[in-house]
Amino acid sequence: MSxxxxxxxxxxxxxxxxxxxxxxxxxxxxxxxxISHIENGxxxxxxxxxxxxxxxxxxxxxxLLAIGDEISDDLESIIRQKPDAVPAFLxxxxxxxxxxxxxxxxxxNKMQKDKE
Numbered sequence: 799m800s801x802x803x804x805x806x807x808x809x810x811x812x813x814x815x816x817x818x819x820x821x822x823x824x825x826x827x828x829x830x831x832x833i834s835h836i837e838n839g840x841x842x843x844x845x846x847x848x849x850x851x852x853x854x855x856x857x858x859x860x861x862l863l864a865i866g867d868e869i870s871d872d873l874e875s876i877i878r879q880k881p882d883a884v885p886a887f888l889x890x891x892x893x894x895x896x897x898x899x900x901x902x903x904x905x906x907n908k909m910q911k912d913k914e
Contacts, residue, residue, distance in 0.1 A: 800839065801836075801839040801840075801841070801842050802838075802839030803839075803865075804836075804839070804865055804866050805836055805837040805838055805839040806837075806839075807862075807865065808833075808836060808837050808851060808855070809837040811855045811857055812837075812855060815855060815856075817854075817855070819833050819834055819837075822851070822854055822855070825850070825854035826847060826850040826851055826854055827850070828847060832847075833851075836851075842866075843866070845863060845866075845868045845870075845871075848862055848863055848866045848868060849862075849863065849870070860873070
């Protein structure tokens with residue numbers, strides 16, 4: 799997604815929640831001008847700022863990072879720990895439907911519980 803599309807999403811989310819530029823900037827600890835520039839697609843922003851914005855807007859962090867062409871540090875760490883397995887798995891699962899991903903997630907969660 800482009801910076802402009804990301805900015806439009808952020809502006810829509812902010813306005814839907816009735817949060818001013820200044821209030822969001824205060825929550826994220828950046829200037830309101832910075833938030834304005836992000837929303838207008840004038841600048842890209844860091845993974846950390848996107849994470850703070852997602853949290854401030856009660857939006858899924860991983861989803862917002864993906865829209866901003868980023869991934870969270872914990873996911874990056876998982877990929878780095880298993881450099882052969884994770885990419886191969888994702889490539890093999892790339893055509894799964896939303897329902898199939900849900901079933902797969904449930905199966906993985908069950909496997910994790912069985913380990914405990």
